[in-house]
Amino acid sequence: MNRTKFTLLVFSLSFIIILSPLLLFAEDGSQLWLRYQSAIHYKAKVTSKEKSPAITIAIRELENSWQGQPIEFNLDKKQKHLKDGYQIKGNNDKITITAQKDVGLLYSAYHLLRLQLTETDRTNLNLEEIPAYDVRILNHWDNLNRTIERGYAGYSLWKWDELPNTLSPRYDAYARANASIGINATVLNNVNATPEILTGAYLAKVKALADVFRPYGVKVYLAVNFSSPKELGGLSDSDPLNPEVSKWWSSKVKEIYSLIPDFGGFLVKANSEGLPGPQDYGRTHADGANMLADALKPYGGIVMWRAFVYNPSNEDRAKQAYSEFTPLDGQFRDNVIIQIKNGPVDFQPREPFSPLFGALRDTQEMVEFQITQEYLGFSNHLVYLSPMFKETLDSDTYSDGEGSTIAKITDGTLRPNKVTAISAVANIGEDTNWCGHHFAQANWYAFGRLAWNHQLTSEQIADEWIKMTFSDNKDFVNPVKDMMLSSRETAVDYMMPLGLHHIFAFGHHYGPEPWGDVPGARPDWMPWYYHNADSTGLGFDRTTSGSNAVSQYFPPLNNIYNDIALCPENLLLWFHHVPWDYRMKDGKTLWDELCYKYDSGVQQVRAYQKLWDRMEPFVDEQRFREVQSKLRIQARDAVWWKDACLLYFQTFSKRPVPYDIERPVHELEDLKKIKLDMKHHN
């Protein structure tokens, strides 16, 4: 080998070695916000007297990536007030971490690494973190055939066919990601559950997943079908007051706990959208929930019983959950929590909060959010959901006087709850980047962070996430944060401003279909049911002279919502049928305001495109291009939404779109012909 060749070789090798930390993983989004750089010439010193699988992971994470002071773990089981939280105290020389549970130490490790990745000062630490909710849980609407209802990031992570013998490395990565943001629970299967999940064969698969998740502090829960005793157990019925039925459930629960000693409990969708439930036997939701709760009680399990119920009746759909559940207040066991969607209808871009919050005074309540963007552009639209989650949590119900926010009702501050919980429908699938859209990862992240601490601001959460996921360069962080923070309002503007709701295309809920009318379908699945456009105006009259849904809210909200002059304009068409020439607070007519809102949504998305394109120097090429491409779709969709809604509502308003607004570029008749080949899963 001559000298030139040798030099070249050395040069090449150096090049590889220098780059290797960067080459450890491709920037394809697979690392989520966990893009820790391995410390190459440094191994952090981490000591712990106690040992456990969670502590082992915590030490490994820190040894791999922590580039600071030595750390001492201290497990102190007397510090009950910490729950699964932790204290971190430290100076330049040393950091001491105290927790009462081993998982608290694991959470603290991710806390430190977050501080490191966000370039936060770590020389003088003195903090205590206690989670706001006991159960911070994801709901996977994953079917056993691996499709995901309302899933937009590929098929289910759970490879049921391979389980329990083959374990995908993504199970571990999934649990780690959840642990890193404090999520400690997961419902593996769709709320539209099949009895099959409770067969021995499937429970063995569930156990395999639970074993992988356990060291990360993530407990497994299952959604159950209320007819399981009949369908699976061969009983004559599934009547909750039938002793054979409760016996079947007790036996099944015992079987589950023999496999999974820390099993969390059941999530139940009953007597809703065609699913079976206690009402099939003339029993109440309380009868059904309590029977299951009794079976779980000996093992510490809980029942999350969904309030998402409505029937094709003449009663305003937005009123039905309240009507059904308030008479049952006080009848539920203390290991039952009523799981209530944030709004009274169904995860719309904007809804008022569900009036059930606070209304059940002697019943535990929890929120169900939706992270997966069923009604917000799937994984094509960039919509940062933290402001929407916060909007609900910070809503004042006035149930116990001013300041009775949903956060305080559900986190135990105002009510003596035995168990507190918060849930969200996951947006996770088999896609390399987990969530379909790189920015959709932020919604998983935000849910976890808010479940831990709902007092965090959306801006703080976005700030952390951006720095960890992309770059801490302020020329990147600040504009991207602005984009994220405004993005939900932007989506509302181009989809359903001013309180409009549920004017989506039937079935897939992706595009606009305000004209939608499926012969024979139930009215409360039809857009006209919600928008009520006619020659006089637009919107659903839920005032005292209409459906009177306003009466379900505590004073003064009932009066505020009832009064068109007081009702917040962003909910106007939710509560009122408003004349086209009604004067909004800015002096515009309703029709003009509607037009400007839609147009503003379009212009905002275009502004996001410009903003993102300027970010190219700060982002790896793959993620830059993928986000750029999604924003192009979003920009096209925003124009589609605007044109469809304005051209359709114009057939009622008979008014011109204000002439300074960009004109429609589609024909209404052409838009009506669009039939996307989309299913409601995958």
Add this chain to the structure above:
Amino acid sequence: MNRTKFTLLVFSLSFIIILSPLLLFAEDGSQLWLRYQSAIHYKAKVTSKEKSPAITIAIRELENSWQGQPIEFNLDKKQKHLKDGYQIKGNNDKITITAQKDVGLLYSAYHLLRLQLTETDRTNLNLEEIPAYDVRILNHWDNLNRTIERGYAGYSLWKWDELPNTLSPRYDAYARANASIGINATVLNNVNATPEILTGAYLAKVKALADVFRPYGVKVYLAVNFSSPKELGGLSDSDPLNPEVSKWWSSKVKEIYSLIPDFGGFLVKANSEGLPGPQDYGRTHADGANMLADALKPYGGIVMWRAFVYNPSNEDRAKQAYSEFTPLDGQFRDNVIIQIKNGPVDFQPREPFSPLFGALRDTQEMVEFQITQEYLGFSNHLVYLSPMFKETLDSDTYSDGEGSTIAKITDGTLRPNKVTAISAVANIGEDTNWCGHHFAQANWYAFGRLAWNHQLTSEQIADEWIKMTFSDNKDFVNPVKDMMLSSRETAVDYMMPLGLHHIFAFGHHYGPEPWGDVPGARPDWMPWYYHNADSTGLGFDRTTSGSNAVSQYFPPLNNIYNDIALCPENLLLWFHHVPWDYRMKDGKTLWDELCYKYDSGVQQVRAYQKLWDRMEPFVDEQRFREVQSKLRIQARDAVWWKDACLLYFQTFSKRPVPYDIERPVHELEDLKKIKLDMKHHN
């Protein structure tokens, strides 16, 4: 019948009577610019000593619609200088019109009615109108199966199957429309001619049309296939120097004139794009043209011989017509005119003028324009072509020193032409509104007006046309005129700015396909042949160091076009391969300038949409909606063009689209997949 019913009946009848003038025709565009109101209680007094079919029509038109002074027609055959023009003299009491031909009187009638419809003062008239060209001719690219090559307004007007026995009323309406703007000639069939048109059966049909057109002064011409003697006559060849061939043509011409005594002559596309011609026998274009000219000469017929010839050779396609025809200068008979497309390639949104103009010093030349928008968005885009026609006519070739404009070369001012002519490919079809787009009617109108008087400004023509076609309200006329006048430059901007050309989709020429590459197809039909994009820059080097096409222009143009610093920027990429970072006169780089041009085109179309929507109060609903709908298509197409071209050229320039420009909303790969189901006819 009781009194109430009777009153109602009277009321209803009055209503019908009052409205009847308005109900005479629907505002569907079928009336073109001839929307004369019938004078109900007034019949103009028109007197004429001479009688003829043309004079009868002139009198009828005025009696029906003229609402002014008595008119006296005066036919004075000694006033040869008037050609088919006229003098109008008059005061408040009387108008006297003098012409040397009866058709001149007909033209004068339309002149008066135009003055009336445009609200021009008619109390003191003293004017003389003499047409600039002898032959003002439309070329219909209509096939005998009624498809139209590059036709976008339905099938052919000529119902060959029904002819000669059944005469559509639209034949008369067609001739009347032409007469109203001075068009006096028409080639009925496609230049890609089939021999069949010369069969006895078809000549009988042609005669029937000629008979309808004759009173309006419109003469019929035919496009002929050079192989007709062989194909139709059964001769062994169609060699122009074969006496049998010239005998066949003489006999055929005699047959034609026996049916149509005022037959105009032949239009010939020979040895071009696969059609037969004299070169098939080693003869020249002159040999071919002269042989036909000799046959037509005894009857006063002419030959329009097209210079649109090019072969798949290594010579720059833009040079080939010049190369082929200049050696033949002086060899053509005096009843042959070489018909030259305005530009050296093919009706692109912008080309420099063809260097053949002025280069044939001893050969008669005429311009061929294209009214049908083959390369300008078909009948979907609003593009007013008068500025484009004027750009060519006013181009100074410098052939005979400064001021040697194409208008002066072709109208006989600079050359002692025996016959002068100007032609354009028609945009007329069977559609109710004739041209597909209501505003495309303006291009038929503008061609006629310019053929009559090329000194009219585009603004004058637009002004007349708008007032006659829509409304004379200045709040309508002025903005709409602005839109029309800028529209061609707008189309250039969003399609092919800065001298780009022929980057259309293969076959249909509607959308963008700068990446187009059809395996096995000839290079000069491929976009890359024209744009030459590479990592260094963009454009076709036609300088002395490139194809040297600049040498075909007279000084100083050859030097101006050759020098990148002097070359007009709107032709820059036609003549130069320009570096991406070349500094334009405004200081921007070529790449940035290109981006801003494309974006400007998009924004302009959006501005047209806003403008048009404001015009709703001035326009009948049907035409308003139809134009609105076309503008929506144009707006979408402009974005498509911009995205396709910028994203494609960006793969070479490797530069960002300037960040203040609206971002692309498509993916290049998606745009590449678009395959429109469009043929090149209908």
